[in-house]
Amino acid sequence: NAGVTQTPKFQVLKTGQSMTLQCAQDMNHNSMYWYRQDPGMGLRLIYYSASEGTTDKGEVPNGYNVSRLNKREFSLRLESAAPSQTSVYFCASSDSGSWEDTQYFGPGTRLTVL
Amino acid sequence: GDSVTQMEGPVTLSEEAFLTINCTYTATGYPSLFWYVQYPGEGLQLLLKATKADDKGSNKGFEATYRKETTSFHLEKGSVQVSDSAVYFCALSPNQAGTALIFGKGTTLSVSS
Numbered sequence: 312n313a314g315v316t317q318t319p320k321f322q323v324l325k326t327g328q329s330m331t332l333q334c335a336q337d338m339n340h341n342s343m344y345w346y347r348q349d350p351g352m353g354l355r356l357i358y359y360s361a362s363e364g365t366t367d368k369g370e371v372p373n374g375y376n377v378s379r380l381n382k383r384e385f386s387l388r389l390e391s392a393a394p395s396q397t398s399v400y401f402c403a404s405s406d407s408g409s410w411e412d413t414q415y416f417g418p419g420t421r422l423t424v425l
Numbered sequence: 426g427d428s429v430t431q432m433e434g435p436v437t438l439s440e441e442a443f444l445t446i447n448c449t450y451t452a453t454g455y456p457s458l459f460w461y462v463q464y465p466g467e468g469l470q471l472l473l474k475a476t477k478a479d480d481k482g483s484n485k486g487f488e489a490t491y492r493k494e495t496t497s498f499h500l501e502k503g504s505v506q507v508s509d510s511a512v513y514f515c516a517l518s519p520n521q522a523g524t525a526l527i528f529g530k531g532t533t534l535s536v537s538s
Contacts (some may be wrong), residue, residue, distance in 0.1 A: 353528035
């Protein structure tokens with residue numbers, strides 16, 4: 312039982328390049344989330360998917376797109392990377408999206424945009 | 426909107442000292458409250474949670490009580506260890522389905538032997 316997995320662990324991009332961050336969970340959870348973590352800012356929600364087939368914007372969605380490929384997988388795409396997107400990205404999942412649910416986090420992707 | 430405020434760090438303690446990390450929240454309705462811990466180079470792990478007023482969450486010697494009257498969820502541990510050195514995040518989940526966590530900025534704890 313791997314929980315939530317993310318690839319890659321590290322990535323360096325040049326301004327304007329694109330990339331997709333992959334996330335998968337094996338807990339049969341319905342809801343999945345993408346957060347970014349910046350120093351002194353805590354974690355902020357980028358996008359979330361309450362269930363397969365649905366996605367919604369979070370607090371900081373600009374410059375990102377997401378795809379809920381199936382129940383297990385939720386990818387985050389940067390179409391044209393900018394230095395302001397240098398951050399650590401975490402994927403998370405929860406069973407039903409209820410406010411009482413625990414969210415389970417992946418190990419993170421550390422992205423640097425030059 | 427809903428928000429979480431937690432004490433600024435870093436907090437530096439000696440082993441076996443008492444720990445308190447303050448957390449207060451602003452929310453409409455009755456959110457669930459969480460403490461997550463992040464060890465260096467790792468993702469976040471749930472430490473404890475409480476889903477209604479007066480509930481006490483506890484795990485690994487840490488405790489926090491959901492206080493509706495003071496809108497607080499302070500984290501405490503009676504005797505910290507070097508292995509407790511990490512970043513601690515207080516978070517709330519608004520009481521509506523399909524919403525994500527709202528995090529405080531995190532408090533860095535450093536414990537020395």
